[in-house]
Amino acid sequence: MENVLGVMGGMGPQATTLFYEMLIDNTQAECDQDHINTLILGHATMPDRTAAILSGEEEEIHKRLLEDLKFLESYGCKAIAIPCNTSHYFIDKLSHEINVPIINMVKESAESAAREARERMIASLAQADMFETGFAHEQIGILATDGTIRMGLYQKALDKCGVDWYVPDEETQKLVMYQIYDRIKKGLPADMQAWRQIEMAMKAAGCTKVILACTELSVINQVEGLSDYYLDAMEVLVNRCIEVMGKSKAVKTATADQRWEMFNEFLQGGGDW
Structure with a gap:
């Protein structure tokens, strides 16, 4: 072969x-x-x-x-x-x-998120007077396991791309781990009520895009058809x-x-x- x-x-x-x-x-x-x-x-x-x-x-x-x-x-x-x-x-x-x-x-997803962020910034400048409104601020959220977050895998990759990033607060991260370990890894469907809490928290923190940086979260995306607010690392791969x-x-x-x-x-x- x-x-x-x-x-x-x-x-x-x-x-x-x-x-x-x-x-x-x-x-x-x-x-x-x-x-x-x-x-x-x-x-x-x-x-x-x-x-x-x-x-x-x-x-x-x-x-x-x-x-x-x-x-x-x-x-x-x-x-x-x-x-x-x-x-x-x-x-x-x-x-x-x-x-x-x-x-x-990780590298491919960070670079993809950075390209999209630059495209959104260029689009916002084309539609508004930057001297009045300023540049659109781009901040990429990261949803991942505690291990991926703790080791800074995506944070470092996004830093290299020159893009600001955000990781969930402690309570939101618990909900992320719940989806990964207590739902998808156990063969259960996602808890979409809890997912909406996660999304609201990321938007409230100013995230303009969120990377699904765990393949169990990719399962949620493919099954539930999440919005284009999310960049699925599995799709990038x-x-x-x-x-x-x-x-x-x-x-x-x-x-x-x-x-x-x-x-x-x-x-x-x-x-x-």
């Missing part, structure tokens, strides 16, 4: 399922052979990345991630995607330990994978109810969405 995309998955399993479905859905294809050759490693027993980072027990995670990367490398993968934001804490070191490029979801693998992007749409029904059918082994 040639021109293979390696996927280091299982972190978590639903997010990996979603990644592959999005990869299929968003690749322009007229037949099976037009799709991307993909080798998915579903390491579901990988210890929790957030817990390891916060407890300082990082070495075991690094060791297992490296073993998985070398496995994918041994099969001749052209590039590797990791549909788990928190795991990108290890990516700088890991990328120097293998000879296959790792597509950096999928689009970059399609580009790296030399394919073209296709655009498909579905209602929130259709997405939820099709996603549940897929998890139960009945068809695709």
